[in-house]
Amino acid sequence: GPAWRRAWRMAASAVPAARPDPRGRPGLRAALAEHMRRSRGVSCTPDAVVVTRGIGNGLDLLAATVLRPGDRVGVEDPGWARARTALLARGMTPVPCPVDEHGLVVDALPADLRMVYTTPSHQYPLGGVLPVPRRQALLAWARRAGALVVEDDYDGEFRYDVAPLPALFDLDPETVVHLGTTSKILSSDVGVGWLVARPELAAAVARRRVDLADRTAAVSQEAVRLLLERGDLVRHVRRMRAEYARRRAVVTEELAGLPLVGDTAGLHLVVSLPPGRAERVAAEAARHGVLLDDLERHHAGPVRFSGLVIGYGAVAGRAELRAACALVRRLVADELLADDPAADAERAAGEPAVA
Ligand SMILES: Cc1ncc(COP(=O)(O)O)c(C=O)c1O
Known part of the structure; x- marks a missing residue:
């Protein structure tokens, strides 16, 4: 619609930064922190946010930052095949972890995982919404195991007759890395997503990203910022x-x-x-x-x-x-x-x- 065209027209006239911030443009990170607070009840500051190209990109950057080849990473099974592929491509060992109609079966998680990837707001593809007691059990497990939990919130905006449940990140921002995307709300062609983590971890991901020559296009970031700031999104x-x-x-x-x-x-x-x-x-x-x-x-x-x-x-x-x-x-x-x-x-x- 008109809001979309206006945002891209205005974004195209933004002056590119001489030294782009690897965490993403500051205006967008602030807008995303505010959006997370309002739409998902997640409290975070802009320094917890890294702008990515989407969830796949966020997972890849996280793996490249905190894991070593051979590390065992839990992936929901059935689950999103691209999470598995991204981990395999970085030399990790994806470990299939069972899900049921409510989502990840926390009791079945092996103790030797360094990280677990999950879709708690709407399990992909079975569609379960992870109940609060399981969310708490998952976080307790992760703290015991010293593992990170990756929360893929790909379609968390689309809840109908169920009450929104607290995001895992909000329950334990030390243990959880939250990944969001515009792929479902706009289009995967926009190529903008976000990674939210405790600020030291977010900064480490941004540093690693520089080494990998990985970035998000400035024009796309500007367009998403405008759509967010004007309430269009x-x-x-x-x-x-x-x-x-x-x-x-x-x-x-x-x-x-x-x-x-x-x-x-x-x-x-x-x-x-x-x-x-x-x-x-x-x-x-x-x-x-x-x-x-x-x-x-x-x-x-x-x-x-x-x-x-x-x-x-x-x-x-x-x-x-x-x-x-x-x-x-x-x-x-x-x-x-x-x-x-x-x-x-x-x-x-x-x-x-x-x-
Ligand atoms: C489970 C899941 N996660 C994430 C995504 C989106 O990933 P990206 O942001 O990399 O496009 C999708 C959609 O394709 C998905 O089904």
Whole structure:
């Protein structure tokens, strides 16, 4: 919209700094600290903030700063494959850590991890919101183990009928590094995210970043600062949240009766299916132009959850979403009936094969 164009036009006329601050532009760091306070209840000062290009970049910089090759890092499983890839690329040993419908299973964490990567506000991809007692147990575990907790808050803005839970960082800023991004609220093309850590650690990440010749483009930083300072970003998120809540209602309505998991936050939810079924449904849906994701492929260890990941952030509109959900419902019903002898008999007798 106009606010977006105005921000980029104004940002383009900013004078580049002769010696850019590796922590990011001071105005943006101040705006982000304020944004974190208002939107996520996180209290932090600008010297706790490093502007990154996104969560992937933040995780990479953190690993390059605090870890050594071979260090064992816990990664949720199923989980975000790119976290694993980033750690592997730095020579770390990612250790798959089980999750359930509420998020990371803290009791199952091994004691020898140096760091654990987690998505507490909306587990990716299962969709659980980590309950407060588990948050506290996780932090107690980390303090005992001397490990850092990395909080990936990729879609923490999108909560609908659940109360916002305190960010891990706010519960223990010594132990937690919080990573945020504009990828879900604007676009991953913007290339701006943030890392929030205790100030000495933030400064160490910024120093390491200079060695790695890694930086965030000044124009993008300026545009995000303007969108934040003028309240445009908050208004945009508010509109999106309302729209995504309506989309989520369409999905839960159209798929009512199917076993849905993770429907209280975020931009996707999961339809549980017996093992091995999602791939065929996704392939058939793709032939009709509907893209679905197979939950099994998000596992690094043995497959523990099966089903379809249904994203509703990127569809054009609610009518299209409704039609896509109707298709999913039909394909899932066909798939589940396919080798059910009773259903075959019913169909042979002329019964309609719908769920
Ligand atoms: C779990 C998770 N974390 C982070 C991101 C965003 O990462 P980035 O900020 O690097 O684009 C995504 C989205 O692609 C995601 O699904």
